[in-house]
Amino acid sequence: MKIGVIGPGAIGMLFAFYLQKAGASVTIYTRSMEQAEHISRFGISCNLDGQVETQFPDAVPLGAIAIEDDYVFVAVKQYDIGLVLPHLQRTQARFVFLQNGMGHLSLLQNMQQKCIAVGIVEHGARKETAGSFVHTGMGVTKLGILAGEEEFQALLPLFQAPYFPILVEKNWEEVLRSKLIVNACINPLTALYRVRNGVLLTNPAFHNAMKQVFSEVIFVLDEKEERWEHVCNVCRKTAENQSSMLTDVKLGRETEIDAIIGYLLMQAEKQNKQVPLLAFLQQSIKGLAP
Numbered sequence: 001m002k003i004g005v006i007g008p009g010a011i012g013m014l015f016a017f018y019l020q021k022a023g024a025s026v027t028i029y030t031r032s033m034e035q036a037e038h039i040s041r042f043g044i045s046c047n048l049d050g051q052v053e054t055q056f057p058d059a060v061p062l063g064a065i066a067i068e069d070d071y072v073f074v075a076v077k078q079y080d081i082g083l084v085l086p087h088l089q090r091t092q093a094r095f096v097f098l099q100n101g102m103g104h105l106s107l108l109q110n111m112q113q114k115c116i117a118v119g120i121v122e123h124g125a126r127k128e129t130a131g132s133f134v135h136t137g138m139g140v141t142k143l144g145i146l147a148g149e150e151e152f153q154a155l156l157p158l159f160q161a162p163y164f165p166i167l168v169e170k171n172w173e174e175v176l177r178s179k180l181i182v183n184a185c186i187n188p189l190t191a192l193y194r195v196r197n198g199v200l201l202t203n204p205a206f207h208n209a210m211k212q213v214f215s216e217v218i219f220v221l222d223e224k225e226e227r228w229e230h231v232c233n234v235c236r237k238t239a240e241n242q243s244s245m246l247t248d249v250k251l252g253r254e255t256e257i258d259a260i261i262g263y264l265l266m267q268a269e270k271q272n273k274q275v276p277l278l279a280f281l282q283q284s285i286k287g288l289a290p
């Protein structure tokens with residue numbers, strides 16, 4: 001089976017590595033020629049608990065060849081999807097979009113293609129070099145199929161437990177929503193305070209601040225107080241993690257603030273709800289990583 005992975009960052013390498021290991025013929029589509037050459041030569045190395053293993057997928061810059069894969073995983077950040085979409089127009093592949101947040105859903109719902117899914121990735125992965133990553137947290141990929149349900153069945157055997165399992169999620173909108181709540185509470189605050197996730201539990205003042213952010217998030221989404229327990233659990237489980245937004249801010253990269261808080265602000269505006277803290281977070285993060 002031919003699999004394409006667009007975007008050779010932490011998540012793109014994670015997918016390319018495990019799917020190639022499971023026997024698929026993987027092509028990873030890069031932005032730069034240098035990275036394609038690097039991966040073609042040295043492969044993709046995964047570090048899991050100190051054990052390093054390398055797989056050798058094909059690698060080419062996106063646009064250099066026609067995409068003729070059976071399935072394509074789109075693993076660019078949400079703000080880069082617009083650049084990638086034109087390359088997908090003429091292919092017959094089925095697509096899985098792996099972004100955090102919910103801002104891209106309307107884009108996907110307007111696509112011409114018949115087979116589209118989202119993947120909610122609950123793994124942790126960190127890019128180390130152009131061809132290596134650390135699998136920092138083993139989780140699951142939850143697959144939500146927007147269109148073409150039958151067409152995705154053949155993909156499932158390529159996902160192998162215990163390291164790389166998949167779960168088809170009927171109620172995928174709920175899973176996306178739950179992840180959005182978590183990301184909205186944890187990511188901007190950790191990026192502002194420059195702390196690991198766990199500090200939002202152990203520092204009482206930061207904990208209160210997170211509770212205030214949470215109150216606005218559930219107000220926008222008409223959600224229940226009970227969601228708080230889940231946010232705290234994720235903080236606890238990922239206590240040693242540096243959130244993806246803090247990583248982006250530290251590296252001077254664009255963040256996914258629009259996909260997370262920007263999406264909530266749009267929902268608030270539609271309902272004429274005032275959410276000053278969320279607006280503050282949006283502006284603060286934009287100021288740190290324009």
Ligand SMILES: NC(=O)C1=CN([C@@H]2O[C@H](COP(=O)(O)OP(=O)(O)OC[C@H]3O[C@@H](n4cnc5c(N)ncnc54)[C@H](OP(=O)(O)O)[C@@H]3O)[C@@H](O)[C@H]2O)C=CC1
Nearest residue numbers: 007008009010011030031062076077080099100121124125
């Ligand atoms: N990392 C994690 O643990 C998790 C991440 N996610 C989500 O997964 C998504 C990807 O995250 P992550 O892998 O961490 O992000 P990264 O920034 O590490 O990777 C994004 C990759 O996309 C590449 N890219 C951007 N534009 C193009 C293009 N036009 N053509 C080809 N490649 C392109 C970038 O290339 P270049 O470097 O050259 O710019 C980069 O390699 C995000 O939405 C994130 O929220 C979800 C769960 C966990």
Ligand SMILES: CC(C)(CO)C(=O)C(=O)O
Nearest residue numbers: 186238241242243244245
């Ligand atoms: C769950 C959490 C907060 C883990 O770090 C995450 O998804 C992120 O950093 O983007």
